[in-house]
Amino acid sequence: MIRIGIILGSTRHNRHGDQVAWWVLDSASRRGDAEFELIDLRDHPLPHFDEAAPPMFGPSANEHTRAWTARIAPFDGFIVVTPEYNGGVPGVLKNAFDHAFAEWTDKAVAFVGYGVNGGARAVVQLRTVCGTLGMADVAHSVSVGVLTDFEDNTSFVAREHHDATLGKTLDQLVAWTTALTALRRPADDTAAISDRIDRLVECLRTKDLDGIGALYTDDAVSFDIEPPLRHRGRAAKLANWARVFQVFDTMSYEFRDLTFTVGADVAYGYGFGRLRGTLRTGEVTDGMWVRATLCLRKVGGAWLIAHDQVSVPLDIPSGKALVDLEP
Template identity: 70%
Template sequence: MIKIGIILGSIRTKRNGPQVADWVLETASARGDAEFELIDLADHPLPHLDEAVAPMFGPSAHEHTRAWAARIAPFDGFVIVTPEYNHSAPGVLKNAIDHIFAEWVDKAVGFVSYGAGGGVLAVEHLRSICGVLGMADVSRQVSISVLTDFRNHTEFVPGERHTAALHAMLDQLTAWSTALAPLRHIEGAEYEDAEQLSVTH
């Protein structure tokens, strides 16, 4: 069974993200077509990108980056839960994405966003970022308004349309994650060969 990581992309205090991510996890886990696991960036603190070379050139010298890579590597696809900050995604989420490379390649990604306008501008930026990393972003997404979908702007109250949209996105995500498995096998073998070559030379 494929494994899907649900990445909670905000670490600010009093964030609304955990309510949304928990709803995604609970709804997704009841489907039975994949294993779903929450990845909270608050549990994986990373400094501002401090690598000497680009992540595509091999394993990092830093333990925090290697630990993050090991956390992400086992998953076949991802749901990114993101707020919208100033018409884009949170810097901490971009930083976490930038820390690694091979662990993202040939994996599918879907988006659940929230904000005053549903977080759609954050998703537009993330789509272009994920595309450069060789990820397949599915077209369906879930957009949540903090103005109308949160009681008193603090308590998330998902409606039927949100659940329907989530299932539609997960249908695509699980199908694409499964279809990309042969490519991940090839890319993984090539990455391991390149890593061994860099060690021996």
């Protein structure tokens, strides 16, 4: 089933948007043709765009950006609930759009505006922004007036025409989101998997066992380079890395030539990996290249590692591992 995120585009402490967004979520959740989830920008505080390169050129080195792109990547489409500030889009919302690229492309988007003019001018600006990002903005939208649709300028009252307009907007959004699936899925999933692998490398560098564990399924099976032949379960995989962390003072991990084939909910990849670092003894080791295989499964919209395997070639006559080969 397709997943649609409802982005609440205001972070002000006395905002009206949370009432509107929860109304949208409550109404949408009664449908049976999509899953809906609220995405509150308060939960993702982003600085003014400060990336070294535009997001279309690859993953960010900044954790706040990586967390934001990981949050929106699994969704197939979006509803943006936006106020209108001085005739335009709130800066925090525009900034959130600017921090991502591939995570928006080939996805449908609809708008629910609120303000003195029903957020109409903010919606017009957002259509231009979203079109530039390769999104398909649906024609129907909802306008909520802060002077007419809030009792005592405080409590939002959804009127009959609001419900009807929202229904038409959701109908169109679901239809367009479904129609764009063939264009969207490979790019979105490949980017999400790439982010997962980048996250794994970062967790290894920082010796973050909890972070590594979050990237694996509960029933993950690992054919690791050390015995036994099979390590079953997340805890067994983490125990392996815990032993490695005890040996190294500082360490890094590199993947090379890692290539993935991605399906609807299963993906596999292969390439080469290398562990380097400084041992507790002070000795610097350059490690060795190993052959690496990674299999991932989509669980709850997120890609998790269900199986990994590393190996080194064997010289058959001598029975010795060949640890000096280069990719």
